[in-house]
Amino acid sequence: MAKVEFLGPIGKEPMEVDIKNLKELKDIFRDDKKIQEWLKISAVAVNDTLVNDIDIKIDKNDKISILPPVCGG
Amino acid sequence: MAKVEFLGPIGKEPMEVDIKNLKELKDIFRDDKKIQEWLKISAVAVNDTLVNDIDIKIDKNDKISILPPVCGG
Amino acid sequence: MLWLYNGALDVESILSDWYREYRDKNFGAFINFVGIVRKEGNIEGLSFDIYEPLLRSWFEEWQKRAKSKNALVLMAHSIGDVPIHKSSYISAVLSPKRRVALSMIDEFVEDFKANAPIWKYDLVDGKRVYAKDRSLKLPNSGILSSKD
Amino acid sequence: MLWLYNGALDVESILSDWYREYRDKNFGAFINFVGIVRKEGNIEGLSFDIYEPLLRSWFEEWQKRAKSKNALVLMAHSIGDVPIHKSSYISAVLSPKRRVALSMIDEFVEDFKANAPIWKYDLVDGKRVYAKDRSLKLPNSGILSSKD
Numbered sequence: 001m002a003k004v005e006f007l008g009p010i011g012k013e014p015m016e017v018d019i020k021n022l023k024e025l026k027d028i029f030r031d032d033k034k035i036q037e038w039l040k041i042s043a044v045a046v047n048d049t050l051v052n053d054i055d056i057k058i059d060k061n062d063k064i065s066i067l068p069p070v071c072g073g
Numbered sequence: 074m075a076k077v078e079f080l081g082p083i084g085k086e087p088m089e090v091d092i093k094n095l096k097e098l099k100d101i102f103r104d105d106k107k108i109q110e111w112l113k114i115s116a117v118a119v120n121d122t123l124v125n126d127i128d129i130k131i132d133k134n135d136k137i138s139i140l141p142p143v144c145g146g
Numbered sequence: 147m148l149w150l151y152n153g154a155l156d157v158e159s160i161l162s163d164w165y166r167e168y169r170d171k172n173f174g175a176f177i178n179f180v181g182i183v184r185k186e187g188n189i190e191g192l193s194f195d196i197y198e199p200l201l202r203s204w205f206e207e208w209q210k211r212a213k214s215k216n217a218l219v220l221m222a223h224s225i226g227d228v229p230i231h232k233s234s235y236i237s238a239v240l241s242p243k244r245r246v247a248l249s250m251i252d253e254f255v256e257d258f259k260a261n262a263p264i265w266k267y268d269l270v271d272g273k274r275v276y277a278k279d280r281s282l283k284l285p286n287s288g289i290l291s292s293k294d
Numbered sequence: 295m296l297w298l299y300n301g302a303l304d305v306e307s308i309l310s311d312w313y314r315e316y317r318d319k320n321f322g323a324f325i326n327f328v329g330i331v332r333k334e335g336n337i338e339g340l341s342f343d344i345y346e347p348l349l350r351s352w353f354e355e356w357q358k359r360a361k362s363k364n365a366l367v368l369m370a371h372s373i374g375d376v377p378i379h380k381s382s383y384i385s386a387v388l389s390p391k392r393r394v395a396l397s398m399i400d401e402f403v404e405d406f407k408a409n410a411p412i413w414k415y416d417l418v419d420g421k422r423v424y425a426k427d428r429s430l431k432l433p434n435s436g437i438l439s440s441k442d
Contacts, residue, residue, distance in 0.1 A: 184322045
């Protein structure tokens with residue numbers, strides 16, 4: 001199972017998902033209104049690299065991170 | 074008498090001059106080949122303000138400074 | 147050369163350590179940016195979450211870029227709470243001549259603000275309030291959203 | 295806030311003093327530039343002459359400009375000899391937000407290099423050699439020259 005972690009202020013526990021690509025993760029979240037508010041402003045990293053394509057393949061040990069807007073310093 | 078000081082690397086002793094304007098100082102230096110080498114690359118301050126006009130009047134207590142090229146830091 | 151600390155940064159000791167470490171490496175310019183938490187409104191301080199793996203890879207890319215110009219970047223950042231008038235962020239650039247360091251500190255700090263995976267909270271009445279209005283979306287944000 | 299010292303600057307103590315003095319004045323950004331004497335060729339160090347009255351009036355103009363943006367400039371410079379790998383020059387800008395400080399440190403250092411009335415010498419075999427090739431003419435240079 002791939003792991004999904006929600007970073008910073010999202011405040012949602014990590015979850016495990018059985019998916020073949022990010023598109024399937026998008027489908028899993030489709031009806032979750034609360035997480036949709038975050039997803040529309042969040043970037044996505046797979047194994048600590050930011051991605052720009054939801055067709056990217058996901059393997060069973062992959063780590064997917066959801067990153068809301070940032071403000072360091 | 075106005076005072077003329079030669080700053081930084083010029084290495085010339087200060088001198089006193091009886092002049093009414095900077096043009097007269099230019100005339101005093103006309104035949105000094107050594108100081109001409111410095112004058113062509115030096116700026117001039119009167120009473121610690123850089124000037125751009127040799128017609129500027131000089132009073133008897135004025136201080137004239139000759140400033141060769143700079144490099145701080 | 148990226149250091150993360152719990153709580154406020156000890157500015158004097160960090161700057162001294164950096165200077166002592168690099169003063170004899172023939173860098174002619176050493177520029178530091180120190181970010182200090184300002185008193186604004188009713189906040190008691192700021193608090194930070196960091197996603198360290200991505201921060202380190204972002205920083206390593208910058209280090210490569212710096213080294214390609216014979217320069218070096220250094221950075222320290224706080225995790226957790228930092229009270230008003232304490233520092234949460236220090237960065238530095240060392241370079242042989244001044245132009246590279248002067249330009250790079252500016253680019254580095256701006257890129258840090260836009261891309262470092264760090265989340266900021268105001269501390270109000272002892273509680274963390276996400277500084278959403280001052281935060282910036284990372285590149286390609288929204289790709290998992292169903293609201294098209 | 296311009297300090298002149300005989301010989302090399304004590305970087306750690308100057309930066310610490312500046313930070314302690316201004317950290318609780320609600321400046322969010324404190325940027326400092328430290329110039330370190332590099333080993334180049336056979337020089338043993340650098341040496342400096344300063345014309346203090348004009349340096350102070352140049353600096354005061356900068357302080358006015360900084361204050362018009364709610365910022366502050368600070369500067370320390372050496373007079374006389376400074377050995378290799380010691381500092382001869384430190385400047386800093388404090389401002390409420392980062393943009394002013396990041397831009398102003400760059401403008402301040404460049405203007406300093408072009409206009410501060412300071413003369414630099416290489417120290418070679420214990421002697422001062424004017425760094426003429428690296429020096430810049432001040433505005434309106436040559437007005438007293440008879441070679442037209």
